[in-house]
Amino acid sequence: MPVNETLSQYSDWSYTTATAIYVLALVFFLIEQSFGANGRRAAERTKARQLVGAGAPVEATADVPEPPVRRGRVERIGRMGAALTVLGVLLHFAALLLRGLATHRVPWGNMYEYIMAVTFIAVVTWLWAIRKFPVRHLSGFMLLPIVILMFIGGTVLYTVAAPVVPALQSYWLVIHVSAAATSSGIFLVPGVASILYMIRNAYDRNPKRFARFGSRLPEADVLDRVAYRTTVFAFPLFTFGVLCGAIWAESAWGRFWGWDPKETTAFVAWVVYAAYLHSRATAGWRGTRAAVINTLGFAVTVFNLFFVNLVTTGLHSYAGVG
């Protein structure tokens, strides 16, 4: 079926606009983070919650009454940032949907589309994290890698809407690549949270380090939980993705596992995340070391996306751009 040029044009516009909106939101969040009392307040809030958890005989689960919120200008800027992010994610979704409609297939058949899907999932996951944890003022750090990825995707890796090669025409494409893109997108969140965790932890040990920045981050414990909750969700999904990949490879390439560079790197990432989960159950490895491992896991995921796709060529058909 021919590609619908109009829809794909609209998709491109949505994508560009979404990226621009994220950049704007990023600026708002950075203002909030740098000037806002929010960071400090969030930190205090979590500290209070922890004290209660440690055993005071009161109703421990209800949220501690928040310190009176001053709806200052900075707070408003943060809220606007969040609203902009929601707007951006809607356009981002539209871009994906229109690509799919234009090409009559799932919109993740080449690297540009894949990055579009991964970043979309990352933003959605982050919006979930904002609702669940007091981390909104950190959104800038999350949007930064997303915007960079989207920029690279939209320029260097941009691909005109087109059908895909025979090996990619299978419903396993839909399942396997969706799982891979979704889990990679989610993994971005614990990756960034773990980096912030390390900073916060360094500050906690020695308040002279990262003095201004560290005090504005939430408690290390909160960051650790953001990282853990998201990883624990993404890891089985990633496992499922690899499993579907193997099933697909068996019917497309004649073997379910052949140590193709992409398969190898996925295996390495899987093992690193397994190590992360183990490290949280190992004395002496919780905390910073676990955070380092989680960051490493995300580094391997990004490496898989870029290096393996662009530099080495394996069987994966959309290795290489276009």
Next chain:
Amino acid sequence: MTATEARPTPQYRPTPGRRVLSFLRNTWRGLTAMRTALILLFLLALGAMPGALLPQRALNPTKTSQYITDHGWWGTLLDRLQFFDVYSSVWFSAIYLLLMVSLVGCLTPRSWEYVRSMRAKPVLTPRNLARMPHFREATLERSADDVLAGARKRLRGWRTAEREEADGARTISAERGYLRETGNLIFHFAMLGLIISFALGKMYSYDGQVIVQATGGADAQFCNSGIYAYDSFNPGLRVDGTDLDPFCVKVNDFTAQYTATGEPVHYSSNIDYQSGNDLTTGIWRPYFLEVNSPLRTAGDRVYLLNHGYSPQFTVTFPDGEVRKQAVQWVPEDTKTYLSQGAVKFDPPDVPDAAERRTKQLAITGVFAPTSFVHGGVLTSTAPVLNNPMVAVDVLRGDLGLDSGQSQSIFSVDQSMVDDGRLKRVARQNLAVGQSITLDDGTKISFDGVQQWVALQVSHDPTQDYVLVFAVAMLVGLGASLLVKRRRVWLRVRPADGDENGTVVQVGGLARTDQAGYGEEFTRLADELLTGGKRK
């Protein structure tokens, strides 16, 4: 031992036997410690990485040897250290074998522990429930029996134990989320099973590639009767090729669909196959072979890997003898299918070998499915068969067929050309139906094109087990990561002094990740404290 009988054994001087024993015990402890598992996991990740960065012999032997020659002593050193055969290397095997030992050592005690904990009752209610991370207390206007009955109903699905304490207070201890540990054990055991099946599969599997003409004729048939039937064959360690599962396939046609810009969108072939009883009865069964849908028969799988063209030539020798041949040519350019190859002819009726070696013919050159000639140079603009053309060199002389050396079917022996024993006698572009007449009257005509397909046959007896274990891993992993192990306790006692009613305390503890239990606990405590009525 006499000396030690005389006085008490000094603790710091164990006998050699004991020393060995304690060494073994310590090694075992060290190997099965969580920290070791962690380090081994890292080593596994690290060890697998070179396989993605360096060419691997099993995947691409030509690229590998090219890499080694390009990198001099460094390449040789890497080769010595098995960096081009990572996944069969000694060091990689050592890492995963140690990891497996560690895994078994870890799983055995945990399985016992698991069985014990599945039989055990939920633990005693702590003396001071207020110390728990989650705690609620209320005085209710209901009898203790009533409260307990309500709680029993509400805690259905939890494992509970009721106890009475010395001071008359009655308690319920409840726990749920045992599935977490179950899942964890399933996951790790399934992983063990998967690794073992995978390793066995490596020993008993094979795959082979073969090019077959897609004409439905005699040259379109392939039988899995031995290694010699293949163009290339990769056996597992335990496969010698004598005992392959017998089946035959016959390729009737090949169809490719392209987009307007020449991108392939679909490959398919109609084939016939026979296996099992059909081999004796001679029945052929049809199958529509496509990418992503291999033929599965006789425990093997047959894949459609690639396709290409075989230009067909007729040579009419001066004495009127006619020879026809169509030989597959290799696609040099995967985008346009500009292909290259050679067709070789022995002259008929020349019994004298020496004379024959002056008259052998080879047609070499390029083939373009969609031809475009510019300045006499033939190129192809698309992979689809639409105005095919060849640009050929006709060579005459000694092809080296008698030298005993194996010949490539895609090219002539260049040393014969260099020696001057094989000379070019014509060069021309030919469209279908056109011909060249050589100086001795031999006529060579380009008749048309046949298609060929590259098939792969794969055999892996354990892959179904691998799949079952992988699914079990996934299920176990899901349970192990998403189920929360949590406890709740209820203590009921009559109110002190003059007050009426019952004091009810509820305490809760999540044994794993605390986040997320708060909401469930709040809901649970609300219901327990209101006797099951929702607010």
